[in-house]
Amino acid sequence: MNAKLIKKEGYVVELEMTFSNAEFKDGIKKAYNKTKGKYSIQGFRKGKAPQVMIERVYGEGAFYEEAINILFSEQYENAIKQTDINPVDYPSIDVKNIGKDEELVVTAKVDVYPDITLGEYKGVEIDKVDVKVTQKDVQAEIDKEAEKNSRIVTIEDRPAKKGDITIIDFEGFLDGVAFEGGKGVSHELTLGSGQFIPGFEDQIIGKNIGEEFDVNVTFPENYQSDDLKGKEVVFKVTLHEIKVKELPEIDDEFVKDISEFDTLEEYKKDIKKKLTEQNKLDAKDTMIDQAIMKATENATVEIPNALIEKRIDGLMNEFDMRLKYQGMDIKKYAELTGMTIENFREQYKEIAKGQVKTQLVIEAIAKEQNFEVTEEDYEAKIVKTAENYKMEVEEFKKNLSDDYKAYFKETIVNEKAVDFLFENAKQVKKADKKDEE
Numbered sequence: 001m002n003a004k005l006i007k008k009e010g011y012v013v014e015l016e017m018t019f020s021n022a023e024f025k026d027g028i029k030k031a032y033n034k035t036k037g038k039y040s041i042q043g044f045r046k047g048k049a050p051q052v053m054i055e056r057v058y059g060e061g062a063f064y065e066e067a068i069n070i071l072f073s074e075q076y077e078n079a080i081k082q083t084d085i086n087p088v089d090y091p092s093i094d095v096k097n098i099g100k101d102e103e104l105v106v107t108a109k110v111d112v113y114p115d116i117t118l119g120e121y122k123g124v125e126i127d128k129v130d131v132k133v134t135q136k137d138v139q140a141e142i143d144k145e146a147e148k149n150s151r152i153v154t155i156e157d158r159p160a161k162k163g164d165i166t167i168i169d170f171e172g173f174l175d176g177v178a179f180e181g182g183k184g185v186s187h188e189l190t191l192g193s194g195q196f197i198p199g200f201e202d203q204i205i206g207k208n209i210g211e212e213f214d215v216n217v218t219f220p221e222n223y224q225s226d227d228l229k230g231k232e233v234v235f236k237v238t239l240h241e242i243k244v245k246e247l248p249e250i251d252d253e254f255v256k257d258i259s260e261f262d263t264l265e266e267y268k269k270d271i272k273k274k275l276t277e278q279n280k281l282d283a284k285d286t287m288i289d290q291a292i293m294k295a296t297e298n299a300t301v302e303i304p305n306a307l308i309e310k311r312i313d314g315l316m317n318e319f320d321m322r323l324k325y326q327g328m329d330i331k332k333y334a335e336l337t338g339m340t341i342e343n344f345r346e347q348y349k350e351i352a353k354g355q356v357k358t359q360l361v362i363e364a365i366a367k368e369q370n371f372e373v374t375e376e377d378y379e380a381k382i383v384k385t386a387e388n389y390k391m392e393v394e395e396f397k398k399n400l401s402d403d404y405k406a407y408f409k410e411t412i413v414n415e416k417a418v419d420f421l422f423e424n425a426k427q428v429k430k431a432d433k434k435d436e437e
Helices: 021-038 051-058 064-083 135-148 252-258 264-298 305-325 330-337 341-368 375-388 393-398 402-424 430-436
Strands: 002-009 012-019 092-097 104-111 125-127 151-155 165-174 177-190 212-218 232-246 426-428
Touching (some): 002 064, 012 064, 021 051, 104 305, 125 264, 135 264, 252 264, 264 341, 264 402, 305 330, 330 341, 375 393
Antiparallel strands (some): 002 012, 165 232, 212 232
């Protein structure tokens, strides 16, 4: 087989593959052996008719299509190497010349990865993210822990006040008639939570356990029920219980109960240390995103539709997977929201385009900087991934296909490009930027 590039327009290329007559006949023979069981010839058991008999009955070209498919699948990778192209997806093919005693000539049209013009990417300016941890941040973490260790206490010696947890019965009436959905028994309501319509919770404040009373409210104009929009109603309410959330006293004893530390000060120092470490990680991620975004914005690239569509496929699959965790799928969700699958694909188009451009730019930077994967790089990646999957390293390696090995190496190179962007970026404080302006 001989392959040559015959046309290139933008990111669409057309190549020509020529198979000798001997190669074509060999392909026909393979096609016959693969498909002969489909043909019925009088006088022969199914699958036992000779090739020449099948061609006599069904025509000389009976096996042409399958032969082309076989030869193309066998030699396409070789054609890619001969023409030095980098295809995005599988090509569309067309037959240019075919005949029993002739060469087979086919053309293949395919989108290839585009040329990228990198703009400024080394030394781009990014906003320096503050990692400072304040006392307020530390106290917020302690308050969360206190909240986890709180207990609910029943109150019997005072009226209800804002913040209390109340247990009530209620029933709503419109013009003296009970309305649907307006009744609740032993309902738990925290006063001030805004769970009920405006004004309801305020009228429970000051009431005592066992008290029965009316709550007069007006439903909002934008209320979901047309029958109740803007209507004045009366709720008959009985207050059964008043409870409060009692937080533990935050002192050394509390710290001993919930941690390995003996004093509150030690606990605070540990929280501050952990928050600082997390802030540094978060800050680095944020600044890396900035550097990638700047490099991507500065690059020029025309993105093939095939790449965008493939990324949309990925985004759609991710969305569908999330919906399935909730007992639904994307088709059902589309029906419920009155949308079509095409609507969803269109919504994802700009996101997909941005993600594809970012990926292409990172790959181009890696190529321009000539980053390579060392044995140490590869081994470290394998060890880390095996640990994430909680597998023995050697067992993990045994299950790695060639495609996955290539994927890991590609990932390592791209990670080096991202690290390069961040390490060479200029971190500028926002205050400094304002001064310059």
